[in-house]
Amino acid sequence: NAGVTQTPKFRVLKTGQSMTLLCAQDMNHEYMYWYRQDPGMGLRLIHYSVGEGTTAKGEVPDGYNVSRLKKQNFLLGLESAAPSQTSVYFCASRPTAGNTDTQYFGPGTRLTVL
């Protein structure tokens, strides 16, 4: 049981390049989330999904797209990377059961856009 895994761990992009971050969970969780973490700003929600085939916008969705084609995977895409997207990206998942559910986080992807 690996929990939540993220690929890649580190990436450097040039402005305008595109990339996809992959999040996978093996806990059969319905809900999945993508956050970005910047110094002094905590974690900010980019997009989330309440089930396979569904996605919804979070607090800071601009410049990102997501897809949830399979229940266990949640992909985050950057179509044209900008320096402002330099950040650490975290994926999380949780079951749907209740109000107190834990979110389980992956180890993060550190992205630098030059």
Add this chain to the structure above:
Amino acid sequence: TQLLEQSPQFLSIQEGENLTVYCNSSSVFSSLQWYRQEPGEGPVLLVTVVTGGEVKKLKRLTFQFGDARKDSSLHITAAQPGDTGLYLCAGANYGGATNKLIFGTGTLLAVQP
């Protein structure tokens, strides 16, 4: 927009000292969670508080949820170097159209031996 402000932002103390971290909002949350994050890793849940006024203890850590469910505090007694990390509070309003956590700005704690 719901916001959670944490204070202090940074805290550097000596081993054995006590400390309190605060998490404040003008919004009501149905529950509040505290996470700890170590360098290079994702946040890990410490506790969830649900009832206004609730107090939970986890060894040397005491968590309190405000009566109005708008604020929370984390008190650490006799801090140890192993307590070093980023502490994040997060307000939850799961259910209906909202299924997400609102994270606080974080408190970076360094405990010197």
